[in-house]
Amino acid sequence: MRLPFASLPLALGLIFLGAPAAAQEGGALSPRVVEEAAVPSVMTQAVDGFIIPGYRDLAQATNALSEASAALCKSPSEAALEAARSAFSDVVETWSTIEIIRLGPALEQNRFERFLFYPDRKSTGLKQVQAILANKDESAARAENLKGKSVAVQGLGALEFVLYGTGAEALSGENGGFRCRYGLAVSENLRSIAGEFLAEWEKPDGIQAAWKEPGPGNPLFRDNKEAATALLGVLVHSVEMIKDQRLRPFYAGTVDGKPDKGHPKLAIYWRSANTMPAISASFSALHRLFDTAGMERLLPADSRSIAGSIDFLFKALIAAADRIEGPVGAALADERQRATLDFIALNTADLLDRLNREFGGSIGLGAGFSFADGD
Incomplete structure (x- = not known):
């Protein structure tokens, strides 16, 4: 269910609990919290x-x-x-x-x-x-x-x-x-x-001000944690959109254990052969947003390697999408390009998990929370 933007802090922001995240070596648990001082600059x-x-x-x-x-x-x-x-x-x-x-x-x-x-x-x-x-x-x-x-x-x-x-x-x-x-x-x-x-x-006093200045009087973000949660939500929900609304309708890889023949006319922009350029552009945009905003700065110092793995996945997905040229129907008829689509589907799911659970968990999202599940 899509929530109005003004409701995002209520639905997402309140899950910053500062709770223990992933288990460390030796079984000890280490609390994870967003680096709040970096949030206004990142936003x-x-x-x-x-x-x-x-x-x-x-x-x-x-x-x-x-x-x-x-x-x-x-x-x-x-x-x-x-x-x-x-x-x-x-x-x-x-x-x-x-x-x-x-x-x-x-x-x-x-x-x-x-x-x-x-x-x-x-x-x-x-x-x-x-x-x-x-x-x-x-x-x-x-x-x-x-x-x-x-x-x-x-x-x-x-x-x-x-x-x-x-x-x-x-x-x-x-x-x-x-x-x-x-x-x-x-x-x-x-x-x-x-x-x-x-x-x-x-508008200087409009939504951009709300993004740049989280605080008690802010109609969207009452604190830095809510703002950071919403920004991460942009990436998580967008990758989920690519996976479920851009890729899956025309190619699922396998259906009931059998190779999916594909459904090119269910692909977005199939008539103009813009299906894969659009997907590549969306991955590139998410990568640019992640880097331009400096979202790595939201992570605790000992979790910065997560940003590196996310960066690597973005680059791999963009390169793979760019290798598929022309109408999507032709790609579905070519064994090599179908393998590339399989690669994209697999790594899109991996990227979603890394953003949703690894990045989210490292900045203090409560145990079991999942953007993708809509919790």
């Missing part, structure tokens, strides 16, 4: 070095997409369609970098789901997009109208179908007028939402 670095720059990049990418979409509608051609598709892929990569911050402004006004509606388990969104295109619903061809429509028809999934789905070839000629106008409306809507994300995080 500040997360905001100034990762979150705000990430939303600035998203604002720039969506602006470029909107311009490319407008150019396509004005002068349709193969080159203009390719430029719009390239700008779309840039937005997917940029969004996959910052979507890990699924809290605060992202949860307000359905901004996250309006930007990316996924998973679409019953193809509800796809059917709605197809209906708009089939009926040439002009009310969907204006960005200001999209905000009041289903979240499934106003974000990246809808635009991917416009640019790559059945009938997309019409965009390069004169017969793609309505389809292009709808795609332009979606791109302008994405630009608007990206601007809202950035504006909310750039």
Whole structure:
């Protein structure tokens, strides 16, 4: 169950008990607590070095997409369609970098789901997009109208179908007028939402202040422990999301003891061949957040090796994801690339465990606590 961001301290922060963690040699137990003095600096670095720059990049990418979409509608051609598709892929990569911050402004006004509606388990969104295109619903061809429509028809999934789905070839000629106008409306809507994300995080007295200054009067974090818990929760829940929502739907490795043939059309961004670039971008983002914020400083001095093992896993996962090129369906048909997917799945689970239990346990999370279990 997803919790509102304001509830995170209540659900997560109270488990900093300073309780004994892993057993040491000889059976003795050593208490583990977060290095609280480092927390304000770590949170500040997360905001100034990762979150705000990430939303600035998203604002720039969506602006470029909107311009490319407008150019396509004005002068349709193969080159203009390719430029719009390239700008779309840039937005997917940029969004996959910052979507890990699924809290605060992202949860307000359905901004996250309006930007990316996924998973679409019953193809509800796809059917709605197809209906708009089939009926040439002009009310969907204006960005200001999209905000009041289903979240499934106003974000990246809808635009991917416009640019790559059945009938997309019409965009390069004169017969793609309505389809292009709808795609332009979606791109302008994405630009608007990206601007809202950035504006909310750039407010000096808004959420960035709450992140940087934990304390009794803070509406989000009453102390440093709650703040550190929420930051670690970003990493834990994001790795869990990659494992369960990005990898598992299209490839489980084995099912009932038998090799999984894979389900490429259940993969996110399968039409545009952005599945693995998006996964790589998310791993890279988590790695960058971990390093930029200096989360190693939250660990007791004798537990800093945990950060080294996490760093190693991030690098291995990014390199593996980058080795899988092209459509995910082709990767599933190739034995070597399937082995790489197996490697990614196995090590994603390992990374989740190291963040959730080793890092969490070393900064004082109560025995038996598990982010991944939602405790």
